[in-house]
Amino acid sequence: MPVADVQHDLDTLTLTMTAQFAAAPERVWQVYADPRQLEKVWGPPSYPATVVDHDLVPGGRVTYFMTGPEGDKHAGYWQITAVDEPRSFSFDDGFADLNFTPNPDLQVSSNTYTFTANGGGTRAVFVSRYESAEALEQVLAMGIVEGATSAINQIDALVA
Numbered sequence: 001m002p003v004a005d006v007q008h009d010l011d012t013l014t015l016t017m018t019a020q021f022a023a024a025p026e027r028v029w030q031v032y033a034d035p036r037q038l039e040k041v042w043g044p045p046s047y048p049a050t051v052v053d054h055d056l057v058p059g060g061r062v063t064y065f066m067t068g069p070e071g072d073k074h075a076g077y078w079q080i081t082a083v084d085e086p087r088s089f090s091f092d093d094g095f096a097d098l099n100f101t102p103n104p105d106l107q108v109s110s111n112t113y114t115f116t117a118n119g120g121g122t123r124a125v126f127v128s129r130y131e132s133a134e135a136l137e138q139v140l141a142m143g144i145v146e147g148a149t150s151a152i153n154q155i156d157a158l159v160a
Helices: 025-033 035-041 133-139 144-151 155-159
Strands: 003-009 014-021 048-054 061-067 072-083 088-096 109-117 120-129
Touching: 003 144, 014 133, 014 144, 014 155, 025 035, 025 109, 025 120, 025 155, 035 048, 035 061, 035 155, 072 109, 120 144, 133 144
Parallel strands: none
Antiparallel strands: 003 014, 014 120, 048 061, 061 072, 072 088, 088 109, 109 120
């Protein structure tokens, strides 16, 4: 499985996931740069994503919803803060209603995804930073580690 390490740190308010992919960084980058590819890996297999808007540039926005096994929909958005193609991008990730209006009752995380060449493939580091220990604990309790791990582990099959 691509996900090799998962660490959360309540002192630094971070969740860090590290993965190794069998493809070059440029190919892994394309998974995030192409909304149709992103749909195949953003949600866990039981909650596939549909990307509605996709503007992966600083100041741009990505909107999506995930559909659960019972047909329930859960929306979210990325507010893109930095892009260094194909090495990294940063964004704020938040929950939203189905009109993509941010939900102020749920957590927003600041994220940086970094892709570096490593052993003929790509080492990816996914760092999410939360506003408080309580916010990090809330998403941990919601199953973020399991969901994100199962989503990230889909990337190897897509880039093969």
